Amino acid sequence: MTMMKKLLTSAVASALMVGGAQADISDNTIKIGYLADMSGTYRDLAGPNGLAALNMAVEDFGGKVNGAKIEVVSADDRNSPDVASSTVRRWLENDDVDLVAGLVASSVSIAVSDILEENDKLGIVSGSAASSITNEHCTPNHIHYVYDTYPLANGTASAVVKEGGKSWFILTADYAFGHALESDVTRVVEANGGEVIGTLRHPFPTPDFSSFILQAQASGADVVALANAGADTTNAINTASEFGITQSGQTLAALLLFLTDVHALGVEAAQGIQLTTGWYWDMNDETRAWSDRFMEKTGVRPTMVHAGIYSSTLQYLKAVEATGSDDAQTVRKHMMETPINDMFAKNGRIRADGRMVHDMYLAEVKTPAESKSEWDLYKILRTIPADEAYRPLSESKCPLVSSK
Amino acid sequence: MTMIFGVPLAVLSGQLLIGVINGAFYALLSLGLAVIFGLLKIINFAHGAMYMLGAMATVILFDALGVNYWVALFLAPLLVGVFGMLVEYFLLRRIAGQDHIYSLLLTFGIALLVQGVLTNLYGVSGLRYAMPDMFKGGINLGFMFLPYYRAWVIGVALLVCFGTWFMIEKTKLGAYLRAGTEDAQLMQGFGVNVPLLVSLTYGFGVMLAAFAGVLAAPIYSVTPVMGSHILIVVFAVVVIGGMGSIGGAIITGVLMGVIEGLTKTFYPPASSAVIFLVMVVVLMVRPTGLFGKEA
Amino acid sequence: MTHASNREYEQLRISGLHAFYGESHILHGIDLVVHRGELVTLLGRNGAGRSTTLKAIMNMVGRRTGSIMVNGEETMACAPHHIARLGVGYCPEHRGIFSSLNVQENLTLPPVVRSGGMSLEEIYTMFPNLYERRFSQGTKLSGGEQQMLAMARILRTGANMLLLDEITEGLAPVIVEKLGDVLVALKNKGLTIVLVEQNFHFAAPLADRHYVVEHGQIVEEIRADELSAKQSVLDSYLGV
Numbered sequence: 052m053t054m055m056k057k058l059l060t061s062a063v064a065s066a067l068m069v070g071g072a073q074a075d076i077s078d079n080t081i082k083i084g085y086l087a088d089m090s091g092t093y094r095d096l097a098g099p100n101g102l103a104a105l106n107m108a109v110e111d112f113g114g115k116v117n118g119a120k121i122e123v124v125s126a127d128d129r130n131s132p133d134v135a136s137s138t139v140r141r142w143l144e145n146d147d148v149d150l151v152a153g154l155v156a157s158s159v160s161i162a163v164s165d166i167l168e169e170n171d172k173l174g175i176v177s178g179s180a181a182s183s184i185t186n187e188h189c190t191p192n193h194i195h196y197v198y199d200t201y202p203l204a205n206g207t208a209s210a211v212v213k214e215g216g217k218s219w220f221i222l223t224a225d226y227a228f229g230h231a232l233e234s235d236v237t238r239v240v241e242a243n244g245g246e247v248i249g250t251l252r253h254p255f256p257t258p259d260f261s262s263f264i265l266q267a268q269a270s271g272a273d274v275v276a277l278a279n280a281g282a283d284t285t286n287a288i289n290t291a292s293e294f295g296i297t298q299s300g301q302t303l304a305a306l307l308l309f310l311t312d313v314h315a316l317g318v319e320a321a322q323g324i325q326l327t328t329g330w331y332w333d334m335n336d337e338t339r340a341w342s343d344r345f346m347e348k349t350g351v352r353p354t355m356v357h358a359g360i361y362s363s364t365l366q367y368l369k370a371v372e373a374t375g376s377d378d379a380q381t382v383r384k385h386m387m388e389t390p391i392n393d394m395f396a397k398n399g400r401i402r403a404d405g406r407m408v409h410d411m412y413l414a415e416v417k418t419p420a421e422s423k424s425e426w427d428l429y430k431i432l433r434t435i436p437a438d439e440a441y442r443p444l445s446e447s448k449c450p451l452v453s454s455k
Numbered sequence: 456m457t458m459i460f461g462v463p464l465a466v467l468s469g470q471l472l473i474g475v476i477n478g479a480f481y482a483l484l485s486l487g488l489a490v491i492f493g494l495l496k497i498i499n500f501a502h503g504a505m506y507m508l509g510a511m512a513t514v515i516l517f518d519a520l521g522v523n524y525w526v527a528l529f530l531a532p533l534l535v536g537v538f539g540m541l542v543e544y545f546l547l548r549r550i551a552g553q554d555h556i557y558s559l560l561l562t563f564g565i566a567l568l569v570q571g572v573l574t575n576l577y578g579v580s581g582l583r584y585a586m587p588d589m590f591k592g593g594i595n596l597g598f599m600f601l602p603y604y605r606a607w608v609i610g611v612a613l614l615v616c617f618g619t620w621f622m623i624e625k626t627k628l629g630a631y632l633r634a635g636t637e638d639a640q641l642m643q644g645f646g647v648n649v650p651l652l653v654s655l656t657y658g659f660g661v662m663l664a665a666f667a668g669v670l671a672a673p674i675y676s677v678t679p680v681m682g683s684h685i686l687i688v689v690f691a692v693v694v695i696g697g698m699g700s701i702g703g704a705i706i707t708g709v710l711m712g713v714i715e716g717l718t719k720t721f722y723p724p725a726s727s728a729v730i731f732l733v734m735v736v737v738l739m740v741r742p743t744g745l746f747g748k749e750a
Numbered sequence: 751m752t753h754a755s756n757r758e759y760e761q762l763r764i765s766g767l768h769a770f771y772g773e774s775h776i777l778h779g780i781d782l783v784v785h786r787g788e789l790v791t792l793l794g795r796n797g798a799g800r801s802t803t804l805k806a807i808m809n810m811v812g813r814r815t816g817s818i819m820v821n822g823e824e825t826m827a828c829a830p831h832h833i834a835r836l837g838v839g840y841c842p843e844h845r846g847i848f849s850s851l852n853v854q855e856n857l858t859l860p861p862v863v864r865s866g867g868m869s870l871e872e873i874y875t876m877f878p879n880l881y882e883r884r885f886s887q888g889t890k891l892s893g894g895e896q897q898m899l900a901m902a903r904i905l906r907t908g909a910n911m912l913l914l915d916e917i918t919e920g921l922a923p924v925i926v927e928k929l930g931d932v933l934v935a936l937k938n939k940g941l942t943i944v945l946v947e948q949n950f951h952f953a954a955p956l957a958d959r960h961y962v963v964e965h966g967q968i969v970e971e972i973r974a975d976e977l978s979a980k981q982s983v984l985d986s987y988l989g990v
Binding site: 640 | 808833835846848860861863904
Binding site: 090093095096225251253254262265268290293294309314316 | 586599728
């Protein structure tokens with residue numbers, strides 16, 4: 052097993068390094084590569100503004116860590132695993148990039164993981180949803196920050212079932228992410244005593260949802276759940292509102308909804324929708340202060356992914372500072388040992404499988420009457436404790452966990 | 456309840472109606488493509504971008520100047536039409552008569568450029584556009600709930616399609632267009648200002664796309680990439696109907712909307728592929744398309 | 751105004767005209783003059799450059815050099831539709847009947863460029879067949895009817911100089927005879943006609959002058975009254 056071997060050698064190497072307590076930052080530069088969809092479907096939830104968030108963390112360090120200069124490069128992966136792979140390979144093999152950040156589309160993150168592992172470099176996944184990244188696809192070379200499909204299903208589905216939504220109809224985006232979300236939701240619904248009476252897999256992307264909404268309406272289910280993302284979700288919500296889904300007594304549950312999506316929909320169309328989020332800008336003074344700083348640079352309020360990119364970069368740089376090293380395993384080990392306490396998460400911790408677990412929040416979109424400003428969009432209904440939110444390690448298929 | 460292949464008749468009727476509504480969009484868009492292909496002999500890959508511009512213009516005009524839906528219904532296509540004529544005059548005209556691949560690449564490039572600039576300015580999450588008040592709500596037809604706006608879309612889209620067909624098939628201006636489609640050089644030899652006709656035709660074709668864009672603004676997510684998704688489908692519709700056939704583009708558009716709608720009912724995962732399947736079959740049986748003239 | 755008095759008026763003057771289709775050099779310096787009211791033919795073998803000369807006048811060939819004056823106006827820089835508006839009516843060799851238009855639409859398609867054109871009634875009187883079939887698709891007509899239509903079409907526009915390319919080609923003798931009558935009638939109306947013709951026996955009695963074209967140049971000019979004297983020269987050029 053190459054992974055085991057790598058684990059052992061890196062463990063030895065890091066032991067030597069820490070033992071020597073020797074500052075060892077190659078080329079005396081920390082180079083961070085920001086890879087994200089800069090122009091396509093996922094642009095707004097991470098994209099160029101995620102790069103701005105990353106640069107804010109670098110700024111906080113004054114552009115230097117232990118005297119080593121921090122350099123940031125970025126690239127558009129265009130949601131293509133091929134483009135992403137070749138970019139990251141070039142970064143790691145020719146350009147001495149130490150950390151790959153961003154990482155949005157799940158397929159991109161999974162493809163990049165292999166290359167990170169081959170080169171024994173570190174990646175922090177902030178945008179992807181698939182929980183398989185730290186399950187089937189776990190590696191000692193990445194960390195999955197912010198959220199994944201497991202708490203999305205857990206938070207929203209269990210809350211809606213408990214409120215009396217017993218029968219479910221799921222509209223699923225017909226690709227890996229949608230299927231994962233659909234199975235997670237089905238599990239949660241059934242565990243809570245509900246029933247999934249129909250699922251419908253729609254092509255990705257689907258510009259017109261009227262036909263599917265009509266079928267969902269005809270199903271007579273209590274809850275119409277959207278296991279899709281981005282424009283598919285906003286289109287479906289718009290159409291549901293046009294066809295009077297909620298007026299006919301059905302509840303709409305969007306499983307993955309970002310702040311930017313809700314902003315685009317507007318509270319008129321999105322009001323009352325419940326969703327699970329890893330962070331919201333208007334939770335406390337700390338989040339508001341950082342969001343103000345972010346807004347000054349970008350003109351918009353940050354999504355949970357933006358905040359996660361900032362936080363994870365900050366934690367990474369702190370680990371580099373503390374260990375004096377840019378070795379992937381040394382830094383990751385230090386990050387795993389150090390609880391995360393910043394404006395993004397309280398008592399967040401990184402597990403052996405690379406999953407950063409932290410409290411998640413069940414939120415509801417405000418009504419037009421409640422919403423006092425353009426970005427005043429959520430009210431937080433409930434905090435979902437970290438241990439309840441994420442897949443327990445006992446269910447994990449990740450070899451890193453069993454080898455612990 | 457009457458069932459057809461396990462689907463209640465009421466549900467099926469609803470899906471057919473939805474299919475016709477979507478088909479009306481396809482018809483509007485493929486009509487513009489067909490008109491442009493007829494006279495300019497170019498495959499306008501910027502058509503999706505023009506549709507998007509129509510929708511974006513509607514939202515931006517409202518946000519910036521408070522222009523309401525009814526005014527936008529005329530103003531947005533007009534602005535996009537003028538933009539199209541400028542594109543034709545300064546860019547397309549320079550490669551007239553060259554191999555198809557040049558115009559294809561040029562219009563595709565224009566589409567990417569327009570899309571890229573707007574993505575940078577407005578992002579991709581979508582712009583919000585409120586449904587005009589008078590269209591809020593809908594009517595219960597017994598077998599389905601039909602939002603008023605969808606009823607309006609189907610009516611006005613088919614009206615514009617019919618109007619365009621009438622203009623091209625029954626009027627003097629349409630005769631110029633049809634004749635120009637066959638032999639533009641001879642038309643010019645008769646004293647017709649063909650370069651102007653070409654500009655106007657391109658402008659008119661993209662106006663139809665922009666008009667569809669305005670109709671789409673209240674119901675679909677308005678984003679800079681909205682046109683790229685629909686473009687390929689519309690191309691398939693034009694190929695099925697037969698390149699350059701006006702009536703064919705309209706009928707095929709509606710027909711494909713219905714076929715897509717039925718697929719969405721019986722086997723949803725295939726609904727984005729079904730039109731291309733039809734295209735393959737049609738091309739094998741009748742390479743000139745359903746309504747195309749035999750070469 | 752009688753046409754005799756205008757015989758000195760130069761309706762068309764071409765000097766040193768070269769024309770190219772891509773790399774191939776078709777016309778090598780054409781010089782000719784046509785006066786108002788004249789009927790002039792361009793004779794020559796296939797590929798000699800006669801049709802190209804007509805197209806060059808219409809600015810319908812690739813590249814041209816030299817000079818083409820219509821009504822004393824230089825037209826080398828003019829777009830085809832401007833040339834048509836100087837009163838030039840062009841009837842192409844392939845007739846150019848539009849299949850997506852019916853007969854009447856074909857007939858009324860070319861815009862009126864000058865006053866004095868024939869009215870629709872006059873045209874239908876001259877070509878009764880066209881009236882009977884006015885709602886048929888243009889290309890459903892017989893070859894002869896299509897040729898009538900192609901001619902009639904430019905008579906409506908008021909053009910006073912007609913460029914006619916191979917109008918008798920492939921037509922039955924009775925139709926050719928009818929076309930001959932039409933040309934005589936047009937000539938009597940004072941129209942200027944440049945006729946590219948393969949059928950010398952059709953052209954000979956109608957024309958005032960003949961130009962012989964070979965290898966893209968005018969090699970001979972023959973007046974009607976010189977015809978019999980120069981018959982052998984002409985035969986050698988035409989390869990009869």
